[in-house]
Amino acid sequence: MTDTCTPSTGPFADDLLDSLPADQVAAAARLVVDAGSLAFRIAEGGHVVGYRVGSGELLGLERHDGLAADTVVALSAAAWADLVDQRRTVINLVVSGQLVFEKGGFDALAQWDPVLKLVHAGIPVFEPGRADLSGFDPAASCSLDDDDADLRARLSAVGYLHVRGVFSVEEMAQVNAEIDRLAALAQPGDGRSWWVTGEADEEVLCRLVYASQRSELLAGLDNDPRVQRLGRLLDPALRSAPDRLEGMAVLLKAPGKTQGLSNIPWHQDCGMGGHRILCPGVSIGIQVTGSSAATGNLLMVPGSHGQTLPWQWERQLTGVPVVAIDTEPGDVTVHIQDVMHASPQPTGEGGRRTAYVSFYPERMWEHVGPGEAFNDLVRDRNQEVAALQ
Numbered sequence: 395m396t397d398t399c400t401p402s403t404g405p406f407a408d409d410l411l412d413s414l415p416a417d418q419v420a421a422a423a424r425l426v427v428d429a430g431s432l433a434f435r436i437a438e439g440g441h442v443v444g445y446r447v448g449s450g451e452l453l454g455l456e457r458h459d460g461l462a463a464d465t466v467v468a469l470s471a472a473a474w475a476d477l478v479d480q481r482r483t484v485i486n487l488v489v490s491g492q493l494v495f496e497k498g499g500f501d502a503l504a505q506w507d508p509v510l511k512l513v514h515a516g517i518p519v520f521e522p523g524r525a526d527l528s529g530f531d532p533a534a535s536c537s538l539d540d541d542d543a544d545l546r547a548r549l550s551a552v553g554y555l556h557v558r559g560v561f562s563v564e565e566m567a568q569v570n571a572e573i574d575r576l577a578a579l580a581q582p583g584d585g586r587s588w589w590v591t592g593e594a595d596e597e598v599l600c601r602l603v604y605a606s607q608r609s610e611l612l613a614g615l616d617n618d619p620r621v622q623r624l625g626r627l628l629d630p631a632l633r634s635a636p637d638r639l640e641g642m643a644v645l646l647k648a649p650g651k652t653q654g655l656s657n658i659p660w661h662q663d664c665g666m667g668g669h670r671i672l673c674p675g676v677s678i679g680i681q682v683t684g685s686s687a688a689t690g691n692l693l694m695v696p697g698s699h700g701q702t703l704p705w706q707w708e709r710q711l712t713g714v715p716v717v718a719i720d721t722e723p724g725d726v727t728v729h730i731q732d733v734m735h736a737s738p739q740p741t742g743e744g745g746r747r748t749a750y751v752s753f754y755p756e757r758m759w760e761h762v763g764p765g766e767a768f769n770d771l772v773r774d775r776n777q778e779v780a781a782l783q
């Protein structure tokens with residue numbers, strides 16, 4: 395896997411552009427051929443940092459320092475440092491109102507986003523033709539009978555696992571009843587749940603967060619040896635965080651066309667920020683009900699972890715592989731947090747329930763306090779997020 399956490403030395407330090415492989419630069423430049431040039435005007439010093447597609451024979455990128463760019467974005471030095479250092483994303487800064495478009499708008503900046511991640515942090519653009527799955531079938535499932543080395547090799551290559559039969563149907567029935575109990579206690583605005591607007595304009599619960607802090611039974615899942623084994627496959631130093639980053643998050647997929655964040659478009663779990671702090675974390679999805687397209691299953695782009703795809707890539711790229719993961723109650727999905735994935739609108743009755751336990755590198759605890767999460771920014775901001783979709 396690519397090292398996606400290359401540190402930057404500061405907001406005005408040189409970027410990595412001159413040391414990047416030409417093929418990676420060309421792949422990034424292809425994404426912005428029609429997006430026009432981009433410039434950032436950084437407050438507290440008036441520095442301008444700009445990029446455009448190069449004028450040479452080979453497709454490439456070059457810097458410029460003029461405000462004549464097609465898109466000009468003003469931001470504070472602190473916001474710029476956060477962006478360069480992969481602590482906050484473009485989306486994070488837009489939703490929190492910390493970018494001012496002096497010229498142009500969000501669409502062009504979003505197209506440039508993978509390019510910025512390449513030049514600032516060396517994160518390459520995902521190219522379907524070059525994805526290396528080490529011979530693993532991305533649609534295949536595995537089980538706890540497989541040994542750790544095999545599971546680790548598959549997870550490292552594909553970016554996710556579908557592990558069958560980790561929990562019994564009886565165990566999942568108990569968990570499901572516990573979710574019913576917590577769901578009945580949830581209230582909009584309680585800071586412990588996510589809600590969307592249903593087709594009849596009603597508020598519909600779509601996520602419980604910090605769920606294991608309100609339930610002994612669910613806390614038992616956090617510490618279950620099966621969950622711990624899978625969560626620490628990639629790195630035994632990773633550990634779960636029940637009290638921050640939303641702790642155990644239980645998804646309850648609402649049926650129909652909802653407004654808000656029940657159906658999550660293509661994203662990486664560091665999409666709101668924190669890539670440098672959280673990745674390569676691992677999320678364990680305990681499939682309480684099982685899942686299918688009818689109930690809103692999980693979609694994956696195999697081999698996309700440690701890389702980026704452009705905003706709304708499905709409208710402009712062809713040949714990107716997508717795997718839909720259908721599960722039975724008691725199965726578990728394991729995904730590296732920056733693999734590209736989605737949770738689309740159920741085609742049928744909806745209702746998938748999945749309890750997520752996520753494992754993070756030690757450094758996360760230095761940056762994120764109890765009760766804090768990058769998702770705090772969007773939990774109660776359905777309208778702002780809808781505007782971006």
Ligand SMILES: [Fe+2]
Nearest residue numbers: 661662663735
């Ligand atoms: Fe996700």
